[in-house]
Amino acid sequence: MKSTVGSYKVTGLHNGATYFFTVVTIPETGPAQKTPQIMVTLPQRTGPQPRQLGLLINDNDPDSVILGEYYRRRRNIPLENIVHLNISKVIQLSRAEFQPLKVQVDSMLSETVQALAIAWTMPSRVECNSITSALALGFMEGPCNTGTCAWATSSPYYASNSTQPFSDLRMRPAMMLAALNIEQAKQLVDRGIASDGTQPRGSAYIMNTSDGIRSLRARVFPSGNLGTNLSSYVDVQIKNADWIAETTDALFYFQGLLAVSNIDKNTYPPGAVADHLTSYGGMLTDSYQMSALQFIAGGTTGTFGTVSEPCAYAEKFPNPTIMISRYTKGETLIEAYWKSVLQTFQGVFVGEPLANPWKQIVSFH
Numbered sequence: 001m002k003s004t005v006g007s008y009k010v011t012g013l014h015n016g017a018t019y020f021f022t023v024v025t026i027p028e029t030g031p032a033q034k035t036p037q038i039m040v041t042l043p044q045r046t047g048p049q050p051r052q053l054g055l056l057i058n059d060n061d062p063d064s065v066i067l068g069e070y071y072r073r074r075r076n077i078p079l080e081n082i083v084h085l086n087i088s089k090v091i092q093l094s095r096a097e098f099q100p101l102k103v104q105v106d107s108m109l110s111e112t113v114q115a116l117a118i119a120w121t122m123p124s125r126v127e128c129n130s131i132t133s134a135l136a137l138g139f140m141e142g143p144c145n146t147g148t149c150a151w152a153t154s155s156p157y158y159a160s161n162s163t164q165p166f167s168d169l170r171m172r173p174a175m176m177l178a179a180l181n182i183e184q185a186k187q188l189v190d191r192g193i194a195s196d197g198t199q200p201r202g203s204a205y206i207m208n209t210s211d212g213i214r215s216l217r218a219r220v221f222p223s224g225n226l227g228t229n230l231s232s233y234v235d236v237q238i239k240n241a242d243w244i245a246e247t248t249d250a251l252f253y254f255q256g257l258l259a260v261s262n263i264d265k266n267t268y269p270p271g272a273v274a275d276h277l278t279s280y281g282g283m284l285t286d287s288y289q290m291s292a293l294q295f296i297a298g299g300t301t302g303t304f305g306t307v308s309e310p311c312a313y314a315e316k317f318p319n320p321t322i323m324i325s326r327y328t329k330g331e332t333l334i335e336a337y338w339k340s341v342l343q344t345f346q347g348v349f350v351g352e353p354l355a356n357p358w359k360q361i362v363s364f365h
Helices: 062-075 095-108 131-137 142-146 165-169 182-195 216-220 293-297 320-328 333-339
Strands: 018-021 038-041 053-058 082-085 115-118 174-176 202-207 234-239 250-255 273-276 302-306 347-351
Touching: 053 062, 062 182, 082 095, 095 131, 115 131, 131 174, 131 347, 174 333, 182 293, 202 216, 202 320, 234 250, 234 320, 250 320, 273 293, 293 302, 293 347, 302 333, 320 333, 333 347
Parallel strands: 053 082, 053 115, 115 174, 174 347, 202 234, 202 250, 250 273, 273 302
Antiparallel strands: 018 038, 302 347
């Protein structure tokens, strides 16, 4: 008696759920036979899913409306998770202008929404706070009143294991879908989606540049975390140079210059992140230093910058060890980036929030 053995892929399963399967064998002759029931429990998925992401759109900004709808369709964001706002398309909001916006956003989102995507480039700050931090943790007025080199309340999300930050910590980490123009913003969205589950292998370049102060992260980076000690996917290197060029493997690019040359001379894998430790990289459209958006223009999927003078505190910038470790273990971009910064009040997070290159793809054969 002969039978044909086949392999069937089961899709559409939900992470964290338990399923029961019965396998039926159909021989070429004779009656069909079935196995005892098989129980399969899928692992819990880390972090926000599209149904848990709120999307903010500024109806006074035509590009925001276009980008918001594009992102909603591409990531299947539920309509009930969209908050339409009417705010001025300005570089900066005052605390008085921001407070009713914050109240409106919080009141319109359900308890199940865990994080926020912001579909505009301006405004990017609320006085000395970034808009991503102000929306997540509330406006922190202390440093704006006394001096921005000071510290504010540390982020409770820093290095945490929470996968549901609003449920656990009553905060919604936020990330801007920001770019120099609408086409670059759409390309940013596309790169984030293209990155999902690709399991890329490449390098992390932590630059020790000619600017000793801005190269702080390279100087304090633990030598024990070099090579593939943090992740089997990433070769972590301290690079004694001002820039890299003609690379195709830069998954992480942590810079230490006021302005970075040759960003567009590299080809970045989908999901790659890059940022530079300088004072005003988060002033996205009006900085006399290089805007962090130049990294997005060059092809990365995430970046970060501060919107007011932070002084040279590494704690106000992404920690490469935490970022690399968390991201390559399957956390989304918004989770890994936010969890890598202790003092977030000045830092604006930019990128495609749900980008997940090291996502665990679950299937049953």
